[in-house]
Amino acid sequence: MIERFAGTATMVLGALVLGVVLLAVAVAVRRRVGTVAAFARSGLVWSLLVIALVTLVPLDGIDLERPVATAQQVCSLDYGGPAPDGFLFFSGGQRMLNTVLFVPAGAFLVLVATRWRAGWLLAVLGLGVLAAYSVGIEITQLELSRIGRACDVTDIVDNVLGAGLGGVVGALLAVVLRPWRERRRRR
DSSP states (O other): OGGGSOSHHHHHHHHHHHHHHHHHHHHHHHHHHOHHHHHHHHHHHHHHHHHHHHHHSOSSOOOTTOOGGGSOOSOBOOTTOOOOSOBTTBTTOHHHHHHHHHHHHHHHHHHHHTTSTTHHHHHHHHHHHHHHHHHHHHHHHHHTGGGSOOOBHHHHHHHHHHHHHHHHHHHHHHHHHOHHHHHHHHO
16 A cells, blocks of 8 residues: 555646646635635645655655664755756756746745735745745655655755745736735725
């Protein structure tokens, strides 16, 4: 059973199922909260769950017989560390995947935050929370060494870079979509 919940096919299937469910949620609540807000909120939740899937689902299954002594004891501080050549359909390597993976979260976060007056401040704070989420994932990978993942500071840097790029994309989308206007119209 544990062996079945592993690999890239599990990650892709999980992302698709989550996408369909959260798309349905967005459609169901869009009249109540507004179209941009509904899709941005669902998109943010979807992107955070996809990040968890891609970073915490084992690639080859869980090795329950792996001795604790062989497990990674500390997070690698070797910047640029050992990154595989590619991952599924991302031929640019793991570093590119780590960056691209956080772009949607950053974009959706800014779209969600800019709905309120303090939105730009909330967006900056939210990007800090995304950085903390990345650190939390790396710590989880370190603690759960049996999932076959490794804690690496390079991943954190790449994730934060992706969240920042997503924040810029979200800011551009916010100027176009104007989520704050939707709030005023609904009153």
